[in-house]
Amino acid sequence: MDLTKYEKIFSQESDKYLKELDDLLLNVEKDLSNQNLWTEIHGKIHSIKGMARALSFNRISDLCHLMEEWCLKFQKGASACSAASVQLIFDGSDILRSLVSKSGRIESLDEQKSYNTIIAKFQKSPEEYTEKNRNGAPAPASVVQPKLASIDHVKIRYSHIEELLGLTQEIQLLVKRFPPLLQDNLSAGLKNWVDHYNTLMKTLYFQLAQLRLMSFGDFADLFQKSIRNIAREHNKGVNVQVLGSEIQADITILERLREPMIHIFRNCIAHGIESPEERIGRNKTAEGRITIEAKSEKESLYIIIRDDGRGIDKSDIMRHLKEKQSLLDNDLNNMTEEEIFNTILSPDFSTAKATSDLSGRGIGMSVVAQTIEYMGGSLSISSILGKQTEFTIKLPISLSVIYAIVFTVGKHTLAVPTLNVQSIGRLYEHSENNAGLFYDLRKHIGIGDSEKRLSSFLTLKYANPPAGSESEMNGLKLLAETIIGNRPLMVLPVGDCLSKIKLYSGIGIMENGDICILLDVDNLP
Amino acid sequence: MKLLVFKVMNELFGIESQYIYRIIDDSKVTPVCLTPECHEGLLYHRGEVFDVINLASFFGYPKKENIVNERIIILKWINKKMAIVPDDIAGMIWMEDNSEDKADYNYDGHVVRLLNPDDIWKKLTGLSHGSNKI
Numbered sequence: 091m092d093l094t095k096y097e098k099i100f101s102q103e104s105d106k107y108l109k110e111l112d113d114l115l116l117n118v119e120k121d122l123s124n125q126n127l128w129t130e131i132h133g134k135i136h137s138i139k140g141m142a143r144a145l146s147f148n149r150i151s152d153l154c155h156l157m158e159e160w161c162l163k164f165q166k167g168a169s170a171c172s173a174a175s176v177q178l179i180f181d182g183s184d185i186l187r188s189l190v191s192k193s194g195r196i197e198s199l200d201e202q203k204s205y206n207t208i209i210a211k212f213q214k215s216p217e218e219y220t221e222k223n224r225n226g227a228p229a230p231a232s233v234v235q236p237k238l239a240s241i242d243h244v245k246i247r248y249s250h251i252e253e254l255l256g257l258t259q260e261i262q263l264l265v266k267r268f269p270p271l272l273q274d275n276l277s278a279g280l281k282n283w284v285d286h287y288n289t290l291m292k293t294l295y296f297q298l299a300q301l302r303l304m305s306f307g308d309f310a311d312l313f314q315k316s317i318r319n320i321a322r323e324h325n326k327g328v329n330v331q332v333l334g335s336e337i338q339a340d341i342t343i344l345e346r347l348r349e350p351m352i353h354i355f356r357n358c359i360a361h362g363i364e365s366p367e368e369r370i371g372r373n374k375t376a377e378g379r380i381t382i383e384a385k386s387e388k389e390s391l392y393i394i395i396r397d398d399g400r401g402i403d404k405s406d407i408m409r410h411l412k413e414k415q416s417l418l419d420n421d422l423n424n425m426t427e428e429e430i431f432n433t434i435l436s437p438d439f440s441t442a443k444a445t446s447d448l449s450g451r452g453i454g455m456s457v458v459a460q461t462i463e464y465m466g467g468s469l470s471i472s473s474i475l476g477k478q479t480e481f482t483i484k485l486p487i488s489l490s491v492i493y494a495i496v497f498t499v500g501k502h503t504l505a506v507p508t509l510n511v512q513s514i515g516r517l518y519e520h521s522e523n524n525a526g527l528f529y530d531l532r533k534h535i536g537i538g539d540s541e542k543r544l545s546s547f548l549t550l551k552y553a554n555p556p557a558g559s560e561s562e563m564n565g566l567k568l569l570a571e572t573i574i575g576n577r578p579l580m581v582l583p584v585g586d587c588l589s590k591i592k593l594y595s596g597i598g599i600m601e602n603g604d605i606c607i608l609l610d611v612d613n614l615p
Numbered sequence: 616m617k618l619l620v621f622k623v624m625n626e627l628f629g630i631e632s633q634y635i636y637r638i639i640d641d642s643k644v645t646p647v648c649l650t651p652e653c654h655e656g657l658l659y660h661r662g663e664v665f666d667v668i669n670l671a672s673f674f675g676y677p678k679k680e681n682i683v684n685e686r687i688i689i690l691k692w693i694n695k696k697m698a699i700v701p702d703d704i705a706g707m708i709w710m711e712d713n714s715e716d717k718a719d720y721n722y723d724g725h726v727v728r729l730l731n732p733d734d735i736w737k738k739l740t741g742l743s744h745g746s747n748k749i
Binding site: 256299302346464502503535582585587590594597603606 | 648
């Protein structure tokens with residue numbers, strides 16, 4: 091099993107937790123006995139430990155474990171915290187950062203020495219350690235010399251990127267409109283120069299456009315404070331876990347998701363997560379957990395928001411459907427679990443006065459669902475009673491760059507993601523006998539001159555083969571007039587007007603600025 | 616009220632200037648199959664993709680072929696954007712806001728019908744997709 095991917099996720103997530111840990115330590119330094127802060131510190135270290143254990147990074151998990159024991163004592167007020175103790179946890183954080191960057195490896199004698207020293211210190215009790223440092227003359231010095239982090243990021247306004255993109259496109263257009271450069275009798279040297287210039291401008295544009303991408307981790311961070319505030323309003327404690335931080339998405343899409351997501355968080359906290367007393371009664375931790383996860387599958391971006399609260403009782407929804415919408419038992423039996431939960435998203439459900447357990451879940455959720463649908467996406471709900479509720483937002487492809495096989499059929503330029511193509515071939519006269527295996531888009535969607543012989547084909551492979559026809563459909567040969575090639579495409583969502591057409595999964599912009607339509611091969615008519 | 620006035624099948628129409636993002640010419644529109652007849656295709660401009668709507672066809676007239684100096688009007692308003700292609704652009708005019716009847720304006724003896732992009736959008740998204748566009 092290739093663990094590289096998981097190691098990368100571990101490193102990104104741990105870096106984030108360690109940064110948050112340092113911020114919390116700075117705060118607790120000013121208020122040593124603040125048990126809430128110690129609880130949060132404990133949570134960060136615990137998260138790193140859990141991930142390290144899963145990857146068998148024992149040095150990291152062992153150190154985390156000892157640090158956690160100290161935190162627990164401060165959290166419960168079992169030990170008094172001193173400035174020296176906080177400094178030691180700072181030192182532990184520095185060593186963890188160094189270990190995380192090397193996947194738990196120790197690469198020098200000095201590093202081994204620092205690690206052994208800090209383990210020995212954490213093995214003492216906080217009182218013993220503080221006492222020793224009080225008697226010993228100097229204040230505890232850091233056991234590691236943390237490297238100064240290099241500045242490799244700058245913050246810029248999004249509108250500035252838009253301005254740069256606009257200017258780049260204007261410059262491209264200038265060349266098109268400068269009459270001497272359009273003349274056929276340009277000298278070969280000048281023509282080469284113009285071509286080279288054009289290529290560079292297009293590449294510049296292509297690269298600039300990618301600045302519109304934002305990491306999901308940064309996006310999720312924007313909610314941390316709101317979630318905390320909502321939780322406080324309801325006298326509940328909530329830990330937030332972010333998964334898939336590395337996924338990149340178009341900032342314009344993420345911006346439009348902010349309001350709906352806040353609404354979902356509000357629902358999770360107000361109606362999903364139980365009060366601390368109720369949770370303890372159900373053998374759960376006093377604090378609830380909200381997990382925000384991003385996944386990128388095929389040409390869709392999935393954002394999953396999960397709470398570990400009381401869940402939704404399916405039978406309550408069914409009772410509501412019977413009483414308020416006059417559905418019969420037979421109708422209800424024919425509904426899938428997904429359909430039943432998703433009735434919460436219908437406007438009828440929201441406006442109806444459902445039972446008290448449900449009303450909170452419904453109010454406003456139809457508005458959230460409509461906003462997401464307006465973006466060409468969908469929202470669905472699933473739940474396990476007493477355990478969790480999960481909201482899944484599926485959005486059409488966000489702005490990203492993928493490789494796709496670009497081809498033409500008639501006057502249409504189309505593309506299939508390279509991941510969905512097994513091979514490309516040419517159709518010779520003698521292959522005609524196998525015509526049944528070939529899929530001619532022209533006949534199915536009525537484009538181009540269907541009499542003209544197409545001479546190329548793409549052998550497809552499906553991510554989700556149509557049910558019951560796996561062997562037949564996998565390997566289907568999609569006919570093409572001209573194969574333009576395997577091209578990097580900047581992919582934009584299809585927009586509201588075309589989102590009805592299930593065959594299209596996105597709009598691809600080629601490096602020369604031309605448009606092609608990305609096909610969803612799982613939805614071929 | 617400032618209106619951009621344009622001609623479609625010898626009738627004058629106007630759109631309030633607040634909706635106008637840009638007017639461009641000499642731009643490539645990429646046709647898309649399975650769209651309604653009036654959908655000319657997609658336009659990629661300054662990092663964004665716009666649906667391009669032929670207004671004559673949208674109003675149910677046959678498309679005017681070989682339009683000389685075809686210009687595309689790009690509209691942008693709250694969370695929405697699209698581009699429209701009239702037969703010709705007459706220019707910008709200033710009209711007194713006629714609060715009684717917002718549909719028609721008289722300009723120099725000609726009737727200018729006011730178009731609301733939201734109405735075009737609603738009708739457009741309600742049109743059936745899947746017709747053959749060859």
